[in-house]
Amino acid sequence: MKFSHQLQFNVVPEWVDYYLAYDNLKKIIYQVEKDLVAAGASNDLESGSGSPNQGEPNERSGLLSTGARSQARARANNMFLPALDRELEKIISFYFKKERELYGEVDALAADIEFVENFDPSIPSRSAGSGSKAPNSGSVRKTRSRNNSRASRHSILARSGSWRYDEALAHADAAAHNTATEAVQDVGHVPNPSSSSTFVPGHGEVGTSSQISTSIVTDVEPETPRDEDDEDDNDEDDAKSMWFDPEMEHEKMRFRHNCIEMFVNLSELQAYAKLNCTGFSKILKKYDKISENNTKKVYMNQVVLQAYPFKQETTEKLQGQIDRVRDIYARIFTNGDTEVAKRSLKMHLKEHMVWERNTVWRDMIGIERKSQAVGVRPSSALKTGPINISTPFGSIQFPEWLTGNVWTLLLCCLVFAILLNIELFEGPEQQNCFAILVFASLLWATESLPLFVTSLLVPLLVVMLRVMRADDEDHTRLDSHAAAKKIFSLMFSPVIMLLLGGFAVAAAMSKFHIAKAMATVVLSKAGTHPSAVLLANMLVATVASMWISNVAAPVLCFSLIQPILRTLPPGSSFAKCLILGIALASNVGGMASPISSPQNIIAIEYMHPAPSWLEWFTVALPICLVCDLAIWGALLWVYQPSSNTPTISTIRSTKDPITGTQVFVCVVTAITILLWCFEHQLEWLFGDMGLIAIIPLLAFFGTGILTKEDFNNFLWTVIILAMGGIALGKAVESSGLLHMIAEAVQDYVEGFSLWVVLVIFSGLTLVIATFISHTVAALIILPIVAQIGATLPDPHPRILVMGAGLICSAAMGLPVSGFPNMAAISVTDELGTPFLSTKDFLKTGVPLSLVATGVVITMGYGIMLALGF
Incomplete structure (x- = not known):
């Protein structure tokens, strides 16, 4: 390992400015080398026979000779x-x-x-x-x-x-x-x-x-x-x-x-x-x-x-x-x-x-990459050799690469080809768009391809199959050139810029340990009683999810509780209780703010007009608080940690002094959040909340607080995933397929009240989001929900969209149901033994998912009606 890398990965983060500036000194040496080479070339030319080539420096040239080199x-x-x-x-x-x-x-x-x-x-x-x-x-x-x-x-x-x-x-x-x-x-x-x-x-x-x-x-x-x-x-x-x-x-x-x-x-x-x-x-x-x-x-x-x-x-x-x-x-x-x-x-x-x-951000990137992309097989799995299948007609040999995801991918492609050639709709735009919708949904659900790769496939198919139509009265079918311009202009929407602004805020708070400092201060006051420690950790996880996303929040919290886990007596049920509490509270925290999870960003895309941050907080924060209290009570009742763990070791609060950089990050973040909260009143100035998201990007990257490496570490796979979902939603809408699906669904829900329709779609969303990614569930369900809500006799599309978006985060019944659950199942003790199993999630996650859904469709529904959604 190069020493510069060794230095980078072994410094104490709080002391980073007081180590030897190795990279700066290397830059000086590089400049010295240029000067010495230039001086040597000049000296050789002066003493040479007049041929320029004779004076060129080479590996035998002395750098420290007399004359110009000495100077x-x-x-x-x-x-x-x-x-x-x-x-x-x-x-x-x-x-x-x-x-x-x-x-x-x-x-x-x-x-x-x-x-x-x-x-x-x-x-x-x-x-x-x-x-x-x-x-x-x-x-x-x-x-x-x-x-x-x-x-x-x-x-x-x-x-x-x-x-x-x-x-x-x-x-x-x-x-x-x-x-x-x-x-x-x-x-x-x-x-x-x-x-x-x-x-x-x-x-x-x-x-x-x-x-x-x-x-x-x-x-x-x-x-x-x-x-x-x-x-x-x-x-x-x-x-x-x-x-x-x-x-x-x-x-x-x-x-x-x-x-x-x-x-x-x-x-x-x-x-x-x-x-x-x-x-x-x-x-x-x-x-x-x-x-x-x-x-x-x-x-x-x-x-x-x-x-x-x-x-x-x-x-x-x-x-x-x-x-x-x-x-x-x-x-x-x-x-x-x-x-x-x-x-x-x-x-x-x-x-x-x-x-x-x-660091939290590096761990977050690792977990996100593991969950967003197809995992790399171990080297031993790559050398399994050809696969032989015995049949009555003899043995059939398949190449070693033709296994696993390849079969699933081929099956998805077969379904796609069949749907392209079966006439289910009158127009070719609807027919092709339906095939793309089913094909993308299957690829996202099975993860035959990495999720972001499937998202990149969507605009390619949309343009090649010409599913986009013009916005005129005749709905003329667009050619490939016009469709490409339209779909790319729609993919980079203000919501994507809002996502980038949220990533910038999260990166700054993680890099300068602001989130860690705030969390340790709160946790150090929790005392030693198991119930109080559990509730404090859950609330910290929920609040952290609001600002650094529900991907990074559980990673941060699991790091903070390591001293507690290590000092617990053998057989203590508090370990399972605490890890589950943080995971489930982080899922709930995914509802808390527009930037806490990608599904919220997608929901805002389909809400017209988009809710302000103040409106979002008014709906989401009471729901999060009630859900956290319900989870807290259920975990204490199921695991009864006080029976075998009467006292808990306290977490030490950080004693590091507050720096000027931390103050600047907090001020910029607070200003940005206030502007997001009052975006409707400032619409004459900013036009959209996506433009406000540029403020933290300029403030942090323009001042050098965040660097190019931090920008490269953004969750670009999530951004591509969101852009592909937006492209698919716009294609379904432009082709007329969404209108046809909405009319068909409307026939089934005709006569139902708005609340019953919300309950139906909530149940559907909960099932889909439990088995596949929360974000993918939002990409599939929310466009249809928005269209159904707009066609009801008493139209309330924003209630249905926000309700379904919040329930995506409430799906937490399996270890694969969201980033926090995947992080929780990977927590192990010193011997590498996992604290949790799938049984723990089934025992607590499934019923608590139903409880959280009930809170959304009751209390959340009432708050949204009162706000005029």
Whole structure:
């Protein structure tokens, strides 16, 4: 793996701006290479025999010869080495700041634990007055009573924890800022232990690190050694038994979280130093290769390795703090066994790295690709050999590729050919369009081709079979040229732009951890009772689905609950309950906003006039809330998690500071949502909500917050799928087939009320969406529903379309019913065993799908009628 890729996939996301700017330095080296080659070519031409070809540089040309090359080398050193110095200065400043901050937290943790172990109620609390101090360990141990009150210990623990932690952080931040500012005043001057200057060729005098290391080391307060003489065996036994007291469980859990967090942060700081040191070595090696110099040896030994973050004593000091946290963890949780403590902490570190390195957006893309396209067969399946089928007339051999989806595809093509040649309708436009409609529906349902490939096939067939008609009174059949222009103009509708705007908002919120930060803050307040934790996670999943889609929301939530799943007792039913709750709540969240799922986008396409965001929220949010509460109650009743899991580990909220970029993303998102909500009032200015969707695209990509790579990572398969669905719907409408189907269906529903028609189509939509993709179900059903609604005696097409669109998200009875269910069935424990099975979805998903459908056709129907849909 190239180091640039290694650096990209191993950085701590919150520290990304403080790593070595490896790619920028490579660009400087490339520019240096151009200058050196140009200088070499110029020098050879001047000294050559006059033939231009003789002066061309080749693999034997010396890049660092005299004359122009020597000047180019000096320019290269003056360009590259100062840039390297600036990167080193940045790394020193950041490392020192993080070191002081983390060391202060470790000191606070150790002091808290020592204070609670040695607390004596007869000694006044330090929080009793502003000038009071915590008693030292010697006096406490000598005067401590053997009969301390547990209640007193708990109350003092709460006060001491917050006091020490806040004071330590404030002191560390202030000291880090002052010392780091003084330590790196001069760019490139990093002293060595002998305080002598080092001369790097072409760079001049480069300082050594005695000045910086002296100021840093002297400013770091040495750890106060514990007074071992004051401890006796009875005190140690008391402290040990105190931590294994059941009434100390809550305090132990708090200290456990703190130990894990500090171990992870210190390990990340250790990896930060190692990765940057490797980066300096790699970039200097690349520079020396281009410039034919020996800069690496001099710069690494006399500058980089003498800088504070990379000194041997700094590394040992950091390792000592890591061991200190490990020992604290071992004393409290593993009965003093440091090896068990080390393994446990490393397991937490591995889990944290998996979450940080695999971003939500990358995981979302992976799941979407797996579900939207035909999976690639394993290599073993590709070598199965020919297939032999025995018949009474002998054995028939089929090629190995003629299996699986190929047979299904051939069957679909056969049905398509038959429908093209059977006269079911009067006009050829309706006949051909019906064949295309059935053919595309079969391909989408069977996934013989990837879903987006089928969507690309739709406009091709529509134009070649000439199913489009003009909008005049005679409905003239369009030729291929006119049909192509019309169908392509219809495919890229404002709704597609709305989808792109939603993707931009989701990408920005995922990339800068806004969704994660909001979710962890809410979940950290959920407490430890299973029912409260379940409800909090479900509500977070629903709200996250509103803004980052119901594809990314379950991926985010499943990552956040990993610490809970790992600490559950064996056989706990809460694991199934929690995973199912997040999956079903994410499905419900697919109703919540117009951009939360593709089926909502398709529904808006067939609603005239399109509902504003405010109208959508008015209908969808009460439905989502009632459905979530129903799911919550059903899961608690079915799995009864409190019976075998009385308490749950809490999720830690993120402590990362809010950045200016995060504020900007939130402001742009809020403005965009407000404009979407009041789009009808601003129609004179924007014309359509699709135009408003350009605002986040311009704001995020124009400022560099999102990059070209982020744009390439959009769910383009979903966009193509939606465009193909729009093309099919417009073709069915233009050919007159939709009108004929609507008339036929209208004969069956004649005399039925609007609500009964909604119930009929809701049941049909629920069945189709349960077995195939929610989006595909919307593509097939919604055009027909819209036409039927428009032809009713009391026309309410928007009620039928929105009701059917919402019920697409309510279909959650099988593992294949939507992205959240597919993500849930793939969640496994540490041994790779899935938490859920199909039986769990049948037991809970099917009845809850019916409950959600009932909520839509009752409460949702009433709200839509009240809004005048």
